[in-house]
Amino acid sequence: MAANAQDTLQRGSAALMNTFPPQNMVLDHGKGCKLYDTDGREYLDFAAGIAVVALGHANPILLNALKEQAEKVTMSVASHVTQAKVEAAEILTKGRVCDKTFFTNSGTEAMEGALKLARAWAHEHRGHDVKDFIAFRNSFHGRSYGAISITEKSLSQPQFGPYLPGCHFAQFNDLDSVRKLVTDKTCAIIVEPVQGEGGITPADPEFLKGLRALCDKQKIILIFDEIQCGMGRTGHFFCI
Numbered sequence: 001m002a003a004n005a006q007d008t009l010q011r012g013s014a015a016l017m018n019t020f021p022p023q024n025m026v027l028d029h030g031k032g033c034k035l036y037d038t039d040g041r042e043y044l045d046f047a048a049g050i051a052v053v054a055l056g057h058a059n060p061i062l063l064n065a066l067k068e069q070a071e072k073v074t075m076s077v078a079s080h081v082t083q084a085k086v087e088a089a090e091i092l093t094k095g096r097v098c099d100k101t102f103f104t105n106s107g108t109e110a111m112e113g114a115l116k117l118a119r120a121w122a123h124e125h126r127g128h129d130v131k132d133f134i135a136f137r138n139s140f141h142g143r144s145y146g147a148i149s150i151t152e153k154s155l156s157q158p159q160f161g162p163y164l165p166g167c168h169f170a171q172f173n174d175l176d177s178v179r180k181l182v183t184d185k186t187c188a189i190i191v192e193p194v195q196g197e198g199g200i201t202p203a204d205p206e207f208l209k210g211l212r213a214l215c216d217k218q219k220i221i222l223i224f225d226e227i228q229c230g231m232g233r234t235g236h237f238f239c240i
């Protein structure tokens with residue numbers, strides 16, 4: 001390894017939090033599914049940036065779109081309508097499974113929005129104490145407090161607690177285990193149609209249909225977290 005890469009790694013170990021052990025190389029650039037380090041070594045990014053670089057590194061169409069937009073309006077808040085925002089929302093909604101879009105900066109924030117929306121709906125339509133969530137073992141929904149509270153790992157990480165109260169974990173692909181956890185306080189059930197971090201485990205279609213029927217019957221909100229399995233990664237826009 002060249003001296004300047006070693007130097008960058010050393011400076012990194014002093015300046016960066018050691019949340020994950022660093023790889024022994026310094027990434028320089030990427031193109032498509034390939035990455036290159038500062039010593040010119042080539043790597044295959046077979047995980048597509050942990051499932052978020054579906055279009056490849058340095059995709060020219062994406063780069064152009066980002067540049068064009070940043071040159072026009074670099075930031076717009078929820079109360080600002082722009083043509084690009086409406087067009088992006090329409091791509092997501094037209095003929096798809098959802099009819100409205102709420103843009104966020106991350107998957108975690110999308111989950112926070114979904115949890116809040118579910119509670120707001122339950123507050124208005126079912127009662128002020130209908131707050132509980134049912135999520136699944138091996139789930140992953142993000143790193144903020146709401147999202148981590150419905151992520152099973154929180155159960156083995158008491159050092160970050162207290163988490164949101166009223167979060168329960170059923171067995172993935174096991175409808176009976178969900179039924180056993182449902183109470184009159186259950187506000188929403190949150191499921192990944194394909195569990196990502198949990199090990200790329202697809203939900204059985206009958207299981208998802210069962211969840212839909214259970215939620216319809218009990219007036220429970222059903223949240224599909226497709227942060228990892230949506231956006232075309234299964235060959236369809238959304239996973240289902």
Ligand SMILES: Cc1ncc(COP(=O)(O)O)c(C=O)c1O
Nearest residue numbers: 106107108140141142196227228
């Ligand atoms: C299913 C799922 N939900 C939510 C998230 C959180 O998304 P982000 O990392 O963009 O906050 C992830 C991230 O991997 C995810 O896989």
